[in-house]
Amino acid sequence: xxxxxxxxxxxxxxxxxxxxxxxxxxxxxxxxxxxxxxxxxxxxxxxxxxxxxxxxxxxxxxxxxxxxxxxxxxxxxxxxxxxxxxxxxxxxxxxxxxxxxxxxxxxxxxxxxxxxxxxxxxxxxxxxxxxxxxxxxxxxxxxxxxxxxxxxxxxxxxxxxxxxxxxxxxxxxxxxxxxxxxxxxxxxxxxxxxxxxxxxxxxxxxxxxxxxxxxxxxxxxxxxxxxxxxxxxxxxxxxxxxxxxxxxxxxxxxxxxxxxxxxxxxxxxxxxxxxxxxxxxxxxxxxxxxxxxxxx
Numbered sequence: 001x002x003x004x005x006x007x008x009x010x011x012x013x014x015x016x017x018x019x020x021x022x023x024x025x026x027x028x029x030x031x032x033x034x035x036x037x038x039x040x041x042x043x044x045x046x047x048x049x050x051x052x053x054x055x056x057x058x059x060x061x062x063x064x065x066x067x068x069x070x071x072x073x074x075x076x077x078x079x080x081x082x083x084x085x086x087x088x089x090x091x092x093x094x095x096x097x098x099x100x101x102x103x104x105x106x107x108x109x110x111x112x113x114x115x116x117x118x119x120x121x122x123x124x125x126x127x128x129x130x131x132x133x134x135x136x137x138x139x140x141x142x143x144x145x146x147x148x149x150x151x152x153x154x155x156x157x158x159x160x161x162x163x164x165x166x167x168x169x170x171x172x173x174x175x176x177x178x179x180x181x182x183x184x185x186x187x188x189x190x191x192x193x194x195x196x197x198x199x200x201x202x203x204x205x206x207x208x209x210x211x212x213x214x215x216x217x218x219x220x221x222x223x224x225x226x227x228x229x230x231x232x233x234x235x236x237x238x239x240x241x242x243x244x245x246x247x248x249x250x251x252x253x254x255x256x257x258x259x260x261x262x263x264x265x266x267x268x269x270x271x272x273x274x275x276x277x278x279x280x281x282x283x284x285x286x287x288x289x290x291x292x293x294x295x296x
Contacts, residue, residue, distance in 0.1 A: 002139065003014065005169075007074035009130035011048040011050070011051040011080070012051045012054050012055075012175065013196055014044065014048070014051070015044060015051040015052060015054075015055055016055060016058075016111070017045040018041045018045055019032050019045065019055055019059070019063065019066065021037075021041055022038065022042075022066050022067070022070045022195075023066050025037060025038060025041075025070070025122055025168070026046065026069050026070060026131040026165075026176070026287055032073070034115050034166070035207070038054040038070050039128050039198065041070070042067070042128070045067065045130065046191065055191075061284060064102070068289070076267075078112060078118065078121050078122075078125075078140075078296070079118070079255050079292050079293040080112075080114065080115070080118040080290055080291075080292045081290055081291040082139070082140060082143065083143055084143075084147050084288040084290060085099075085109075085288065085289045085290060085291045086099070087225055088288055089204075089288070090099075090154075090286040090288055091131065091158075091286050091287075091288075091289075092283055092285070092286050093158050093265035094205065094264070094283055095225050095246065095286075096109060096158055096289045097109070097160070097178065097179045099207050100160070100180075100181070100289075103144060103181075103291075104181075107226065107267070107291045107292060107293050107294075107296055108177060108180050108181070108182060108185065108225055108292060109159070109177070109180070109289050109290075109291065109292075110159060110160065110220055110290040110291065110292040111159050111160045111161045111176040111177050111219065111292075112159045112161035112176065112178050112217050112219065112266050112267075113187075113218055113220065113292070113293045114159075114221025114290075115157070115159055115290070116218035116219070116227075116230065116270070117220075117282045118292075119144075119230050119231070119234040120226075120230050121232070122140050122141055122144075122233075122234065123137075123138045123186045123229075123230060123233045124274075125140075126138070126141070126207055126233070141234065143236075144157070144234065145235075145236070146272070147271075147288050147290070148269045148270050148275070149270055150269040150271050150276075151270055151271055151272050153269075154183055154210065154228055155269070155287055156257075156267050156268065156269035156278070156281075156285065156287035156288075157267045157268045157269065157287060157288060157289070157290070158267040158281075158282060158287040158288065158289050159266050159267050159268075160176070160178050160180060160266055160289075161174065161176050161177075161178065161217065161265075161266040162175045162263065162264070162265065162266070163174065163175075163193070163199075163263070163264045163265075163266060163279050163280075164176035164249050164262055164263055164264075165193070165258035165262045165264065166258065166262070167249075167258055167259040167262065168194070168249050168258065170192050170193060170194060171190055171191070171192055171193070172186070172191060172193035172213075172246070173188070173190050174186075174187070174189045174190075174191060174193075174216050174217060174266075174288070175187070175188050176189075182242045183229065185294055186233075187219065189216040189219075191212055191216040192209050192212065192214055192262075193213050193247075193279065194207070194209050194210060194246065194256065195246055195247075195249055196210070196244045196246045197245060197246075197248060197253060198243045198245065198246075198274070198276075199243055199244055199245075200228075200240050200242065200243055201214075201228060201242045201243060201244050201277060202228060202242070203223035204226070204244050204295070205227060205228055211227075213226055213246070214244070214277075215227075217223075217266065217277075217279060230258075231275070232275065235270075235275035236275075237273075237274065237275040238273075241273055241274050242275050242276065242277075243273070243274050243275070243276055243277070244276070244279065245276060245278050245279055246279045247262075247264055247278065247279070248278050248280075251290045256271055256282050264270060264279060264280050264281055264282060264283070265278070265281040265282075265283045266278055266279050268280070269287070286294050
């Protein structure tokens with residue numbers, strides 16, 4: 001007698017283990033690690049639809065209930081405002097610091113760390129989210145790119161991260177949430193910041209010193225690959241079209257050196273066909289900012 005073949009049976013055991021683990025996770029406090037595991041388990045179920053048919057028959061309504069709760073819990077909370085602050089008003093960095101000092105609603109000006117974390121969440125929503133989450137990710141991505149449109153709208157996205165260079169010394173003090181009215185959010189890191197003048201981010205990340213600099217700038221411990229993929233996603237740029245800037249130590253290509261102008265603003269912008277990770281702005285160009293709700 002021919003052996004009966006049931007489509008998806010080979011994956012059934014794997015999917016059942018994933019489903020039972022989902023049930024277990026949903027009874028626990030949702031940590032960032034749990035959210036990551038939830039997303040991985042859901043991915044297993046989403047890519048084995050034949051096997052899932054058996055699970056739905058076996059567990060009945062319980063399958064839909066668990067899957068739905070897991071899908072809602074898998075994404076980290078998105079804490080960045082969905083549009084530019086103050087209706088898109090453009091200000092100099094110093095003017096934004098004054099503006100945010102008077103805001104008392106618990107939200108603060110987004111730092112480079114906040115923006116980078118938000119980019120990662122949008123990327124995850126786009127790649128692993130529900131149809132509704134994917135649509136939201138697309139809208140957020142469009143809005144953020146609009147904030148960075150220097151060549152078209154003379155706009156750039158200014159963060160609350162400030163860099164303090166040390167003359168001809170390559171060290172820099174990077175301050176997240178500079179002049180923030182919530183002192184507990186202020187974080188300072190001293191790191192070597194090599195001279196990068198329109199240097200491809202991929203090249204920066206290939207150097208240990210460059211990786212350490214971008215990790216400090218983005219307040220992250222992510223590996224080079226994750227940082228590059230995140231920036232490529234949010235910018236839509238690759239290779240030589242994704243570049244980084246730090247202040248120069250001499251006047252080869254600018255009159256503003258680390259000695260003459262040690263304090264610099266940080267942010268993001270599109271200039272012609274390139275996306276810039278700015279760590280050298282002399283604070284003379286107005287741009288927009290974003291508001292973020294930071295957890296206590």
